[in-house]
Amino acid sequence: MPAISFQSVSKTYPSPRGPKGATFAALDGVNFNIEEGEFFGLLGPNGAGKTTLISILAGLTRASAGKVSVLGSDVQVDYAQARKKLGVVPQELVFDPFFNVREALRIQSGYFGIKNNDDWIDELLDSLGLADKANANMRQLSGGMKRRVLVAQALVHKPPVIVLDEPTAGVDVELRQTLWQFIAKLNKQGHTVLLTTHYLEEAEALCGRIAMLKAGRVVALERTSELLKAASSHVLRLKLDGELPAALAVKARVTGRFVQFPTHNAEEIESYLAAIRQAGLVAEDVEISKADLEDVFLAVMGQQA
Secondary structure: OOOEEEEEEEEEOOOOOOOOOOEEEEEEEEEEHHHHHHEEEOOOOOOOOHHHHHHHHHHOOOOOOEEEEEOOOOOOHHHHHHHHHHEOOOOEEEEEEEOOOHHHHHHHHHHHOOOOOOOHHHHHHHOOHHHOOOEEEEEOHEEEEEEEEHHHHHHHOOOOOEEEEEOOOOOOOOHHHHHHHHHHHHHHHHOEEEEEEHHHHHHHHHOEEEEEEEOOHHHHHEHHHHHHOOOOEEEEEEEEOOOOOOOHHHEEEEEEOOEEEEEOOOHHHHHHHHHHHHHOOOOOEEEEOOOOHHHHHHHHEEEEH
């Protein structure tokens, strides 16, 4: 039995720009399973349908077609059971300003009919670096600390399936390290983890398998190692001051002064460097490295449907 099953899931909305009665598809026949114990990544650009898919999984939105289940429980037909098996960390910082951290976690426990679980709450507080904030009002916490509380709330009922929707967006390095150590520990204990993130280095390091969404459709679904094997074998990275010629610019990935070219052999590397010299540019900090998940992601997203 899969931990999460998406079976031909579609979601349509009325089109705000089209003629009356027109619709657009936020999701179009999404179909894949996540097995128990997996650390699974769901990637895609903004507007690809990731949050819509997670909203359907959490029972916050109804699919227009298809079926979603959590450990065999249909998220619409058997919502209560499905929700008990699921812990969701949302993107938004949602909190109740009238309670301190410990009270918020006790109240969250009560939603699932759980009492007297202070030992587990203490473990969560300690593991997420919140022990010294247990009696602090939620309004007094920084954005990073509020994010930690959201993670604790999602885990307070010990769900077998954990969904992390952009959990490290806008947080500091310390929280990222603390969070990933704790989540990796839970995954090793048998918890299934579904992660969406724009930090592709996190997905590459953590996820054993990845699905990529584009315009509501799955355009890649494979083990992370296989996705990386399918990428160009190497990448030429360097720093430049000045503008690349158009013929080079279409092949490059540019981030500020950093420029990157996909390469397969030494001849391609030399041709890039020669073209840069011919353009009157000086390359600095030249290095050749293996392609990473970001290279794969951009290649997949750049392909025509």
